[in-house]
Amino acid sequence: MNLYKGCSHGCIYCDSRSNCYHIDNFDKVRGKENALAILEHELARKKSGIIGIGAMSDTYNPFEIKYEQTRGALKLISKYNYGISIDTKSDLILRDLDLLKEINSKNNVIIKFTITTPNDALSKVIEPNVCPSSKRLKAIKELSANGIFTGIMLNPVLPFITDKEEDIKLLVRLVYESGAKFIHTYLGMTLRENQRDYYYEKLDKYFPNLKEKYLKYYGERYNLLTPNSQKLYRIFTEECQKYGILYKMSDIIKAYKKEIKTNEQISLF
Numbered sequence: 001m002n003l004y005k006g007c008s009h010g011c012i013y014c015d016s017r018s019n020c021y022h023i024d025n026f027d028k029v030r031g032k033e034n035a036l037a038i039l040e041h042e043l044a045r046k047k048s049g050i051i052g053i054g055a056m057s058d059t060y061n062p063f064e065i066k067y068e069q070t071r072g073a074l075k076l077i078s079k080y081n082y083g084i085s086i087d088t089k090s091d092l093i094l095r096d097l098d099l100l101k102e103i104n105s106k107n108n109v110i111i112k113f114t115i116t117t118p119n120d121a122l123s124k125v126i127e128p129n130v131c132p133s134s135k136r137l138k139a140i141k142e143l144s145a146n147g148i149f150t151g152i153m154l155n156p157v158l159p160f161i162t163d164k165e166e167d168i169k170l171l172v173r174l175v176y177e178s179g180a181k182f183i184h185t186y187l188g189m190t191l192r193e194n195q196r197d198y199y200y201e202k203l204d205k206y207f208p209n210l211k212e213k214y215l216k217y218y219g220e221r222y223n224l225l226t227p228n229s230q231k232l233y234r235i236f237t238e239e240c241q242k243y244g245i246l247y248k249m250s251d252i253i254k255a256y257k258k259e260i261k262t263n264e265q266i267s268l269f
């Protein structure tokens, strides 16, 4: 579910600005009219489940402070006893801790923070309009301390920029210290029409000569695994195992789902 169209966080690698999604002026955030009325109509008709928010835009954009569209949706999700899965990069999510705890007492909750680098200065370059990595780690700490199942998506990993062994090791340690339960990564990025142009424009601005390196190494490929992905994955999994952090998606899904008790009576006939 996307309560907003477009996203103003300005991540240089954002896939959602690709042509295939047909979103004009991607950086301009637009609220969806009647979203909460439509949501309530749907929730009342459907069987309970887990609702995912944040696949195409960050629902905790600056307009959420005033319009509270996400907060309104969480109230409805709690009212109808659904679970919630949120992808975000913003510590604004802490404003809704009360509702997340309420939902968590009745159903499943999983919060996935995207963190791509432990380096705040670098995160300000590649994700300029959202809080830096250290603030996201603080938010994870608070959510985790309140019993909310939280972890990080270490995606994308930008070749020749965020694929340093020492950064991956440091990030796993910081994530462990924050109380997060998991890290998931595929150690690469994807690039396609429009998104590629935007990314290369930013590389030219902030990382001179790197575009040429990308073109030489990857050509027009869609899937760009980091050149050292195999070695990096071995290091990543060893570090996760050392700290007891989950990293396989199947294990993460198994760990966050709890048994849900319903009031439904099973009929004999």
Ligand code: SF4
Pocket (backbone or CB within 6 Å): 007, 008, 009, 010, 011, 013, 014, 015, 016, 056, 057, 058, 089
């Ligand atoms: S937060 Fe997500 S949707 Fe928003 S610009 Fe960054 S990558 Fe794109």
